Amino acid sequence: MKAPIRVAVTGAAGQIGYALLFRIASGAMFGPDQPVILQLIEAPIEKALLALKGVAMELDDCAFPLLKGIVQTSDASVGFKDANWCLLIGAKPRGPGMERADLLKDNGKIFIEQGKIIDAVAAADARVAVVGNPANTNCMIAASQAKRLPADRFTAMVRLDQNRAQTQLAQKAGVDLTAVKDIFIYGNHSPTMFPAFAHATINGQPAASVINDQAWLQGPFCETVGKRGAAIIAARGLSSAASAANALVDHVRSLVTPGAIHSIAVKSNGLYGFDANVWAGMPVKTTTPGSYEVITGYAMDDFAKAKIATTNKELVDERAFVADMIK
Ligand code: NAI
Structure with a gap:
């Protein structure tokens, strides 16, 4: 033992x-x-x-x-x-x-x-x-x-957003949840965060081609994932708890499992257009238990760049609100 x-x-x-x-x-x-x-x-x-x-x-x-x-x-x-x-x-x-x-x-x-x-x-x-x-x-x-x-x-933790996005894609495509891979969350855990659907796959094919509905991906999909927390409060009268706890189990389990690929919010060093020193959601690969490297090289189109700029601005503004406290 x-x-x-x-x-x-x-x-x-x-x-x-x-x-x-x-x-x-x-x-x-x-x-x-x-x-x-x-x-x-x-x-x-x-x-x-x-x-x-x-x-x-x-x-x-x-x-x-x-x-x-x-x-x-x-x-x-x-x-x-x-x-x-x-x-x-x-x-x-x-x-x-x-x-x-x-x-x-x-x-x-x-x-x-x-x-x-x-x-x-x-x-x-x-x-x-x-x-x-x-x-x-x-x-x-x-x-x-x-x-x-x-x-x-x-x-x-941005894993709850990742899990929510994975389920939304699977339900839209009418496939089993496990067919959806590589859906990662960029930015803040707030309605501004960006689920980067362009890199997701469904049964190994680009999710965007399988779903073939760009307007849904750019509109209702991003909105549903971003506002899911508010929708749960409206329905349950309380904020998400079991799904948040489950996401934390996933967050840590992935972080202690070498080879796992998942979204976590980490200190930015300027990657993907995030300001250095904000903590932004991005894809990582666990290297050794508890350690990880950011997955680089995902190309961002103009839509993705605009979404990332919005969520980055929110993080920068939040940092400005507390700047005097962290000196
Ligand atoms: P809750 O109000 O049921 O529980 C919070 C607990 O923290 C209370 O028991 C309170 O006494 C305790 N607490 C407050 N200040 C403390 C301190 N200084 N030290 C130790 N304990 C302290 O809230 P719930 O639903 O468990 O949510 C907790 C937090 O998680 C909230 O901030 C919520 O917004 C956040 N959340 C984050 C999610 C995410 O995806 N990152 C998802 C869902 C919730």
């Missing part, structure tokens, strides 16, 4: 946490032979900590063979201690009438603090995956505080 790895999760008693922790403990994220210790971090609020206690009791009651320990805490320096993976889900939601700038600043404070603590106390091989919104910019903020851990250890 391998030695257990430590997985820190913030917002552990929230909606996504509740859909996620059982899958980590069952082996879905790190594999059926990898024991885990869950280090669960919640806000220092009595109600949240009580809910966390209940979740931990349920985890106990599952008798997962791979679960070797549970830490419950509101102290991030305890929760991130020696963590190999830090899954940052907890964030402040946007309240009614709240300006985007205020949301960015409020979350900025949380992610500055967590970035500093992770850098100070997490394991030498620590990897950080950010889900709490605005995920790309929160990830950039956390990474800005790291002196020990390199920036490429910090990734933000």
